[in-house]
Amino acid sequence: MEAIDFKYIDEGNANVAVAYTGSNIVYKNKILRIPKKKVDMRKIYENYTYIYNTMLPEYRMNLELIGFEKDFIRELMVKIDKERNRNDELDLACEEGLLMDNLVSGEGSNVLAVEIKPKWGFVPPEYSACRFCLHEELKARKKNIPLGKFCPLDLYSGDFNRILKSVNDLRATPKNNLKIFYQQENITDKPIYIGGKNITNLIASILYQCPVLQNIKHFQEKFHDNVEELYQLKMNLEEHLIHERLSNFMTSVCLKDLSLMISFYVDNTNLSILEEDNHLVESLAKVHLSGGEGAVEGIPFKVTAIDLDYKNESKIAGLKDLEVELKSVCSKKCSLQRYLYISKERNE
Ligand SMILES: O=P(O)(O)O[C@@H]1[C@@H](OP(=O)(O)O)[C@H](OP(=O)(O)O)[C@H](O)[C@H](OP(=O)(O)O)[C@H]1OP(=O)(O)O
Ligand SMILES: Nc1ncnc2c1ncn2[C@@H]1O[C@H](COP(=O)(O)OP(=O)(O)OP(=O)(O)O)[C@@H](O)[C@H]1O
Structure with missing residues (x-):
């Protein structure tokens, strides 16, 4: 394995x-995912397999732990x-990474891949608004962005029009929640049509008809815990007494931070990447689904869950502090129109 044979895709x-x-x-057709800091790669690998095996079996990819030869990282x-x-350096002493399916490239067809980081799909009782939106508000205030x-x-609403709205909103302000690749190049800011349909419509149609988001939400909620309470217990009790609660909570943290990759296998006749949007009227597209794979308007696609890293329990103190700050955002007058959804969600 030579560094010269690898091409940069992206990083978090x-x-x-x-x-x-x-x-x-x-x-061939593999991605190497290299940690920037020293981590327990076996634990990360085991977390991916645990989540694929027990929660998201239909959205898995091939994955293996792989060792690097001396100098590989330096040459890379x-x-x-x-x-x-980015200015941060890789860890030159890094000895292992994950070898995984390349979801932004394919053999025999061109791949257009849409990566979405969906974040929290529910509002837990400790919050009075969408946790992601509160965090957005906090980041906007602190960084003046x-x-x-x-x-x-x-x-996550399960309502086609709201899903379509959210995908259009992601297109308008993608931040780190949406990336689009074509043949391994990032084309997030270009208008894209497949088979004459806007890509936003195809994404919304898939996410409406594929249960992946509902599965993620189900397990996020199942393993969620009150972080302030958990932090107190962690400080005051012997850890083995709350081991299962802690470990479930860390699984929930992981599921609230994963990404989905929707890989479309397109050919040149049905893809157009435009310089300007031509504002077509959109409606639900036809999706045939079998597990995490299928075809939308005849175009094959596959949905895969990625970024399933093990989250360390040492994060709990920081998450508790963040929650306290987010609750103070809740109590101040807030500009978010999406506050309006909360009472509706709770009554459903
Ligand atoms: O806590 P959040 O919701 O801000 O999520 C963090 C992400 O921020 P986001 O809000 O998605 O921009 C954050 O994403 P970015 O690095 O900002 O792209 C990380 O994913 C972080 O995980 P880790 O600390 O690297 O293991 C994420 O932290 P945890 O999910 O581990 O708490
Ligand atoms: N199997 C894959 N195929 C193609 N691209 C991938 C694959 N896995 C990861 N990537 C790309 O690499 C980027 C970084 O990977 P990943 O999200 O796992 O990193 P991260 O540092 O854990 O991110 P974060 O900061 O969100 O925690 C992804 O956003 C995605 O664009």
Whole structure:
């Protein structure tokens, strides 16, 4: 495995993803996901398999732990340096990463991949508004940045028009909740039509008809816990007494931060990436579904859950502090029109 055979795809706070472009059949159509800091890779691998096996079996990808030869990371850093737009360095001592299916590329067809980070699908009793929107409001106030339009409660609502609205909102203000790739290049800000239909319509139609978001929401809620209470118990009790509660809560934290990749297998005759939007009127598209795979208006697609990293229990103190801050956002007069949904959601 040579660093020269890898192409930079993207990265988050914790990991960099690079795609294999060489000719070794073992790595063909694979992505290497490399942690930036020292982590327990086996625990991360086990968390992916635990979630795939027990919660999201239909949205899994192939995955294996892989060891790096000495100097591989150093050579890779040089190779991808110009394409990265972050200043943090990779961990040169990193010995292991995850080798996974490349969801933004395919064999025999072109891949258009839509990545959505859906966040929290429900409002827990400790909050009086959408937790994501409160956090948006807090970030906007602290950093003096504009609010995004996206509200996850629309995305998870199960109502086609609200799902479509949320996907359009994501298109308008994608932030880190939406990315679109075509042939491994990021094209998030381009108008995109497949088979004459706006990509937002196809995404909304899939998410309306595929139960993936309802599955995620179900387990987020099932394993959710009151973080302030959990923090107090953690401080005052022996940890083994609340081991199961803590571990369930960390699973919920992971499910509130995962992403979905919808990979469309398109050909040049049914794809147009435009320079300007032509505002077609949209309606529900025809979806045939079998597990996490299917076809929308005849175009094959696959839905995969990614970013299922194990979340460390040491996060609890920070999450408790954040919750206290978010509750203070709740109590102040807030500009969010999506507050209006809360009472409706609660009464449903
Ligand atoms: O707490 P949140 O909801 O802000 O989520 C964090 C994410 O921020 P977001 O609000 O999605 O921009 C945050 O995303 P970004 O790095 O901002 O893209 C991380 O995913 C973070 O996880 P970790 O600390 O790297 O394990 C996420 O932290 P945890 O999910 O581990 O709490
Ligand atoms: N299997 C895959 N196929 C194609 N691209 C991928 C794959 N896995 C990850 N990526 C790309 O790499 C990016 C970074 O990966 P990931 O989201 O897992 O990193 P992260 O650092 O954990 O993110 P965050 O900061 O949200 O926690 C993803 O946003 C996605 O664009």
